[in-house]
Amino acid sequence: MSPIIMATLTVFTRLVSIRGTYAKLLGLPHPLLVKCDGFVYGRSVMAYMCTDQSYMYDLLVIGGGSGGLAAAKEAVGLNAKVAVLDYVTPSPIGTTWGLGGTCINVGCIPKKLMHQAALLGEAVHEATKFGWQLPDPKTVKIDWEALTTAVQNHIKSVNWVTRVELRTKKIEYINALGHFKDAHTIVGVTKKGEEKILTAKNILIAVGGRPKYPDIPGALEYGISSDDIFSLNRAPGKTLLIGAGYIGLECAGFLNGLGYDATIMVRSIVLRGFDQQMVNLIVKEMEHRGVHFIYQAKPKKIAKQEDGRLLVDWVDKDGQIHQDVYDTVLFAIGRRALIEDLKPENAGLKIVPETNKIDAINEQTNVPNIYAVGDVLHKRPELTPVAINAGKLLARRLFGNSTEQMDYTNVATTVFTPLEYGCVGLSEEEAIMLHGEEEIEIYHAYYKPTEFFIPQKQVDHCYVKVIALRNGDERVLGMHFVGPNAGEVIQGFAVAIKCGLTIPKLKSTVGIHPTVAEEFTRIFITKRSGLDPSPQSCCS
Structure with a gap:
């Protein structure tokens, strides 16, 4: 640093030293000084020196x-x-x-x-x-x-x-x-x-x-993960997916839909952290499509056979060892x-x-x-x-002199299983834990998507749930949707929740007919009432 610049900085530092003394007495950070390269200088001068000269x-x-x-x-x-x-x-x-x-x-x-x-x-x-x-x-x-x-x-x-x-x-x-x-x-x-x-x-x-990969024989040598499946240089064939988070379910869902045999091995629970009633619906729907589930089990070892296929040993909750042969083993046990x-x-x-x-x-x-x-x-x-x-x-x-912070609450998401699951806000379990069962109201309904009528597709698992405060303005705490295009549906309602959506406002909204998204605007049955939430007709 040149002598002239050094002298200028020294003079500036002395000019602000009195203000700095007051700041120190009050226990505050110095308002005008900044440390750079081991020296303390005035902020306005060093904003240029430190940013543009000291660092790349x-x-x-x-x-x-x-x-x-x-x-x-x-x-x-x-x-x-x-x-x-x-x-x-x-x-x-x-x-x-x-x-x-x-x-x-x-x-x-x-x-x-x-x-x-x-x-x-x-x-x-x-x-x-x-x-x-x-x-x-x-x-x-x-x-x-x-x-x-x-x-x-x-x-x-x-x-x-x-x-x-x-x-x-x-x-x-x-x-x-x-x-x-x-x-x-x-x-x-x-x-x-x-x-x-x-x-x-x-x-x-x-x-x-x-x-992540489990610490078992053959995992690294013969297993793959979501890093590999999308560019796999061969058809996956009969596939074992170890892990029941959203990655495991989504991969099993599209593999099954593409015509491949898919089995999910579940160590504890499916989709931890999500509303478990909704999770059970999509699991039952996947099982109806032919996806297999092995519950409360974990892999023990993987060995390659002479024909190139993979022999997998796993242990169940009782300690019993089981075996089966697969073409592909995909790990989805977390990241x-x-x-x-x-x-x-x-x-x-x-x-x-x-x-x-x-x-x-x-x-x-x-x-x-x-x-x-x-x-x-x-x-x-x-x-x-x-x-x-x-x-x-x-x-x-x-x-940019902004003060806006990231809001991590009420972030919407969707699990892209064959019948999608979208949600925003609290799950039923979280709402009960935070507010108490007597302080919340849960509206719910099964529904029939119009596009399911002619092909006579199963509608048993198409379901909406709205969780709200029971008293006051009846503010909506969470919205859950299982059905076609769940991601598109839940995105719009995520904005509404950000804006303070209430049950009266939701019920007074006119739906677009016939859509699956309108089902949220038609809710009127609560779990507390004990009434049957099954649909009476397409327009009821």
Whole structure:
């Protein structure tokens, strides 16, 4: 630093020292001083010196997924200098992918495309009942190679568009695996093993997570995960899905819909954290479609036979060992946050031991200049839109003088099982725990989707539930929907709940007929009444 600049900074520091003394006496942070490179200077002067001269970037994002990219794009639009560090470690069987994170490459997008493929197959089999002249639907089969090729081509196009967008916005993209050297310094290791030293005033952790594997013989050698299924180079055939979270159910659902034998192994309960009445409905519906469930069991070992198929041993609740042979074993037993690879101890980052995640307040970690969004956060929804919104709002606070915080309550979500389940707000169990059974009212109804009439599809599991406070303004606490297009339906009602939806307002809303979404506006039977919630007619 030049003598002239040093002298200017020294004079400025002395001018604000009196105000700083008062701040110290009151126990407040100094209002005009900032520490940079081991020296304390005036904030207004060092805002330029520290940001533009001491560090390479205003914001360095570790992780090229939805949350990190959203923050990066928002920050650069607010004139921040930004870089994104991204690297994909291959899965145990060698699967890797491009820029964009889990959602684009091995999550929401390919999952929804394969879900749609299964729904189209179902529609083909129903089409003749609507009068379509088709070959025998029993001869209609999926071409797995054609499906995965189409899905991967779409993903690659999104990878390319994402790269171009970063280049256009002048966000530096660095394909390297990063870890902390200190709170402001990241070491990026490239595929060739070369190290790059990167410094930033602010660092955002957005590395997400990867699937867990059980510690049993054969798991890593022969098992796959959701990282692999969407680009699997062979038809999955008879598949065992170990784990009954939303990933396990969704994968089993579309595999069954594509014509493959699918079995779900459940260790404890299905869809932990979701409304269990709704969960039971979708499980029964999946069983009706032919998905098999093995309850209260866990795998013991996997061995490859001479014919290439996989022999799986599992243990039931009584300790008895069972065996069966499968073509594919897919693990969906949860995900681990990619925290350890970051060497957080070098930056003084505190990690929650039980979850190996970061406990942050308004996305700010215990290290003031280090932030986190997405699946690495402790007790936050592991959902792409949550990470995106949190990333954008954080960037606005850091570089746009915004004060708006991320609201993690009443976040809507959908499980894309064959008959979808969408929800927003509290489950019945949560509402009872928070408010007490006598303080809530539960409205519910079964219904018949019009599109189910002609093909005579089963309607036993199409169901809506609205949970509300019993007294006062009868504010709605939660809404649950099992049926076609649940994601589209619940999205609109999520906005209504954000706006303070009440039962009188819901009942006074005129529905669009005939739709499945209108069923929410027609609720009138409560569980407390004991009346039959079955529909009387399509218009009752």
